[in-house]
Structures are given as structure tokens and as C-alpha cells.
Amino acid sequence: MTPGVRRRVNVLMSGLAAVAAGLVILPLLLIFGFLLWQGASAVNVDFFTHLPKPVGEVGGGMANAIVGSLILIALAAALGLPLGILGGVYLAESRDRHIPWLARFLADVLNGVPSIVIGIFAYTVMVLPMRRFSALAGAFALAVIMLPIVMRTSEELVRLVPASLREAALALGIPEWKVLLRVVLPAARAGIVTGAMVAIARVAGETAPLLFTAFGNRFWHQGLDQPIAALPLQIFAYAIAPYDDWHRQAWAGALVLIGLVFVVSLAARMATSGRFTGVR
């Protein structure tokens, strides 16, 4: 092959690779653009404050779905974050022989389980005994999804805290548990918060596990042991329904949801980029 041919092949392959990168990103722009175009007009005050209207009537909003999602996320975080962080700290700190390996392996397994299967699990342990769909069951499913993400980021962050910081505290005579709580965790705090944000952004959009746990509700929920509406569930229900007005509201809901997810992802990314350039 002559040098000229090699040069041209180089340019061609670089071009193809760039095109591939562009194609990977293209759907993002298409979808966001489409949502803006179709959904922006339907995002108004009504959308945030009204309940869904009866079937067939125009108007109404997704207030209950938005509030429902917030409640589910809050509950899931209350269940999943403490357990996940403690688990991650355990993996980083423990010198046991077998349990860390087992816990890490199973957390990895859990990470790869489809969310709908986790929904089935939540159904069998919460919906069946309680004999009803409930916010608690939905929150449980979301918490289980969050768990491996939170564990992994917590473990990494705790490991990143420099040993010198730990040793300085220990040398002052502070017991290990206090060193962990007062020195190590605060140092890792920003990263753990970021990890929590990433996990929340992930579960905010989950629909499948809620289909038969939280189930959805066209009205305000009557209690945490009752079915509750959620934004992704509502979007799904409206999208597959035959009413144009509902379609428009689905686009509006999707716009709100994707906006939420993007903002949280961006914030998490900005927080970590500052952190890691310093530590590496």
C-alpha cells in the first residue's frame, strides 16, 4: 500500500468513526427536539396543578402524577440510600474474608437484573401479602433498583479518601468509628451525594416496576398503602390511549420528566468532574 493510500484510509476511517459518534448522539437531539416541539405548548400551570379529567374530556393535568413520583422517589431514597451507603462503606472498610466478595458479586448481579423482574419481586413480597397495590410496594421496587448504584459509588468514594487523612485522625487517638463518621464520610460526602443524585435520576424514569406495584391512580392517593400515580406511568397510559388530548399531555409529561433527569444528570456530572481532576 502506498503512503497515499494509507493516508486516505486513515482519513476515511476517522471520518466514519466521527459519523458513528454523531449517529449515537443524534437520537438525543431528535427526541428532545420532538418533545419541545410537541409538548412545550401543553406545559402550563394547569398541567402542574390539575388532576386528570374524566375519560374523553379535554383538559386537566398531571398534578397527582408529579406529586406521586416525588413521593415514590422520596420513599425509595429513604429505604435505598441508607442501606446502599452502609453497604458501600462496608465494602470499602471491611477486612472480612467472604462476605465482601459475596455482597459485591450479588450487588453486581442485581445491577443487571431487568427492572421489570424487580417489579415482580416487589409484587410477590409486598402486593400479594397486602392484597393491594400501594405506594410502598412501588417505593420498595425503586429502592431495590437504586441499591447497587448507591453501593458502588459509595464504596468508590470512601476508598478515594486518602489514607493520610485517616491516619492523622487515628494518631490523635480518635476511635475508628468516630474517624469513619466524622472524618472519612464527610470527606466523601459530596461524591456520595452525587451518586445518590445519579441513582435518583435513574429511578425517576422507571416505569416497568411500577406497573404492578404502585399501579397508578387517576386521583390523589388515599394513603401510602394505596395505589399512587407516577409521572412515567401516566405518560405510558396516555401514550397508548386513543385520545389526542391525552397524547399532548403525554408529551408534556415526557418533557417535564426528561428535563428533570437531564438537570440532575448535569448537576451530578459537574460535581464529579471537579472532584476527580483533583484526586487523580
Added chain:
Amino acid sequence: MADGILVRGLNAWFGEHHVLHDIGISMAPKAVTALIGPSGCGKSTFIRCLNRMHEVVPGARVAGTVRVEGVDVYAPGVDPVQIRRKIGMVFQKPNPFPTMSVFENAVAGLRLSGVRERAVLHEAAERALRQAALWDEVKDSLTKSGTSLSGGQQQRLCIARALAVEPEVLLMDEPCSALDPIATAKIEELILELRSTLTIVIVTHNMQQAARVSEATGFFLLGELVEFGVTRQLFTNPRDKRTEDYITGRFG
């Protein structure tokens, strides 16, 4: 001099960090030139400027003239890929391609140039491996992975790989620093054998090695070429006090 390596006013930067200051040096063809100096003095950066490897690092910059065997390496329109084809390089840590066999490693450069005929490749591999004093040790295991060899053998394989494309110049960046004394001795022997057939520039932190293999030596300090001259003279009667301090071990 149209042959050999001629450098004038060479400056190099990593971003804002000015690492080579106005280097001027004339290295004889078909001879061995050694470059010595303490860590971080710029000698590795210098030889990387000769085959345009320095600019591969993001943010790295070069200014000045480098003429290798009459060719201005940094002339506008010159393709670095072509330059590197004519200048071979051996690195500090042996880096044979692990997914290729010994034979494939040796002829990697030739295959890149489009040489396909098995006979030509085999002949070239044998020639290069003999030149690298490795043929006898590997001739029965040419299909084994490149990384199945010992450290010293891997480095000689890398030398063979560089020699197979018949370069005019061979650059060696501390080629023995990762090897044991016996492997080092073999490579020094090899350099002495190659001496009159190509231009060799070797960077080393081992002064005895420089004294053993080279005809001319340059002493680098903090990005400057402090002294350059015939090896024996530089080591027995250095002109610059800094050179004398380094050679007698007062620092570095």
C-alpha cells in the same frame, strides 16, 4: 553535513512548560551518540523530537530545525508518518504486541507498508532477528506470542521490529533500564555490532554504558545541552564544570 542528524535552535514545550531550550547538536552518521543527564533533564523529550513522537502528546509543541540524513523533519507538508518510517525507536519498557507472534512482531512494520509475500516477510524477519542477535534463540518458536519471551529477549524483538523496516536512524530511549545485567550486556554488544551500519542515538542514565558503546556523548541538564563531544574526552576531561559535577557524582 548532509548526513547524520543536524539540530539547530530546537525548543520544545508541554503546554506552557518549556522543556527544551535552544538545543543545537550535530550527530555523526553511522556512529553511536549517547545522551546522558539526570532524570527530567529533557533527553527523552529530545530524541522524541527527532522522530516527531513528541507532538503526539496533546498540548506538546516544537520549534526549530531538525535535519535527519538531509531531510528537514519539520518542514511544512512533511508527513510525520513517513518520518517515523525512516527512523526506528526502541522504548524503555519492551513493548511487543501481545496478540502477535514473534514473527508477526518482527514484520509488523513491513506489513503496515503493504508487503504481503510470505517469502519476502520471512527473509526480512530472519535478517532483522539475526541483526538483533535473537534469531538463534527464537528460530524454532517464531509462532509463539511476542510476550512469551523473557524481558531481554522482548527488547531485542523490539529492536528487530525496528530494524526490519531498514531505517536510517535508530533511537533508543533507555533501552536497558528495565533489564537485568546479562540482558543489558547482550544489548550493548548488539549496539556495538550495529554501530557502523546505522546512526544510533541512545539515551541512558548509566554513564558507564555511555562510555562503553558511544563515540560521542552529549550531557543534558534542565533542558539545555551543556556539553557535547567525543566520549572519551567528555568523561576524562570535561570542559564544563556542571558536566564534571555530574560525572563525578556530585548530583543527579
Added chain:
Amino acid sequence: MSVVAAIPQSAERAAPKNIGDRALRIVLKAAALAIVLLVLAMAFEMVRTSVPSMRTFGWSFLVTSTWDPVAERFGAIPFVYGTLVSSFLALLIAVPLGLGAAIYLAELAPARIRPPIAFLVELVAAVPSVIYGLWGIFVLAPLLRTWVQPALGKTLGYLPLFQGPPYGVGMLAAGIILAIMVVPYITAVSREVLLAVPNTQREAALALGATRWETTRIAVLRYGRSGLVGAILLGLGRALGETMAVTMVIGNRPEVAISLFAPGYTMASVIANEFTEATSEIYLSALIEIGLLLFVLTIVVNALARLLVWSVGGPVKTVRE
């Protein structure tokens, strides 16, 4: 008299005398055990609730293609077929794009645009499945129905793959949507695999006079190939379990059909659609057994993927999934 400083025993051997330390250890261990138990409980529960179906249908469940809730005869074949075909189709599209984008990001792109593009790829992965489904129903399916499928039918209609009426929704739509959703994962993991290839390999190739692409080809891709296979398997793992987007565009018909234009059904979709409609215990149990199949399948694929990815650079620290 010499005073010998007592060197404290290394902490892992001595039991901490401090109440606080012991309490902390117990709490942490309890958390880890709780997580272990949780995953084991999940496996156990899935098996337990599948038992009625397993007892009724036995192994024939895996080879029957009838799905008849009225007559209460259930077989998993249409869903396994749908899952595998849609995932395979997705990989066909996503692998070249994903690898190409990873090569671009890791080797060829100018340094300054790498971080923003890498971030945009992450954002693609962050878009919720239901939103992809929404776009699929209202943009992709009509596009396929109006332009793409008729065109394919006219040009390649002699192939059984492209026969049948152009519904828009169906296997082709599902494959495309899955490809869009899976490609950022393949890109992200492949990129990390490529970045883990030691720089000395690239230098060896460059010093021989290789162009950037040739360097990538002989030094980087070959070195990282097992990791790249792992990245592809990770993408497969995600495709297998993807639910909402597929449900919204696949047409939901439990039949095995050769044509890509035909509607289909996947394991995840049938669970999503019919779980709340399951009127009898056996119906529910059959659905859960399908969930169990999916569970096992994804575990195996993901475990294999992880092994391959780690073989290149060691355990990957951050896998954003």
C-alpha cells in the same frame, strides 16, 4: 530499664474494645448481609411463585408456542423468540455504531471535544425508556409505515424478512429503538476498555510509522478485543431486559414470524402488558416463570460480559449502567 513501646495489634485481628467500633462493625455487616439476603430472596421468590406453572407445564413450557390465557395453555417460545430476535437486530445496528463511536472518543477525536461528546453519550443512556417508547409510537412507527417499510418491501421484498403489510410497529421498530437505547452502553464500556490499553502499545505502533487508524487497528483493538466482546455482551444484557420502549412499538402479538415487519412480543413486554390482567393463579405463575427465564438469561450474559471486560484492564471501577 527499657520501655518497649507496645505496638498495637493490627486491627483486623484484635476485637475492638470500643463499644462504638463494635456497634459500627455490626451495623455495617448487617447492611451487607441484608443486601445479600435481598438478592437471594428475590431468586427464591421468583422460583417459588413459578412452581405452579412449572409443575403444570414442565419442560414443555420452553418449547410450546401457544399462549392462550382462556384455555390456560402457556408456552414461552413466542416471547423467547421475540426477545432474541429484537435484541439481535438491535446489536446488528448498535455494535458497529457503538464501537465506531468508542474508537472516535478514545483514539481519534481532538482532545477538546471528547468530554462534551462523552457526556452527550451518557445523556442518551439517561433518557427513560418510556420516553423512547413515546417517540417510537409517534415518530418512528409512522416513519417506518409511510416510508421505510414500503421502500424495503419494494426493493428487498423477495426476502421473507421484508414481507407483509407495513404496520410501522413490529419487530423492525423494536429492533431500531433497542439499538438506539443500547448503543450508548456499548460506546461507554468499549471506550473504557480502549482507554485501558497501555499507551506503550500505541507508541510502539506510531514509532513504526503507523497512521492513527493503523495504530488503533493493530495496537489497540487487537489488545482490547476480549474487553470489546464483553462490552457487546453488556449491551446484549440491557437489550434483553428492556421493557417499556419495546412494549410500545413491538405490536404485542404472541406469534413467531419471520418477517421483520410482523408484530412480535418479548418476555419483558408480555409481563408488562398482561401481569395486571392475569385472572388465574396459573396465568400469573406462567408470567412469573417467563420473568424467571429472563432473570436467569440476563444474569448469565452479564456475568460473562463482566469477566471479559475485566480481562483487559482489571475490574472496571465505574460502569455507568
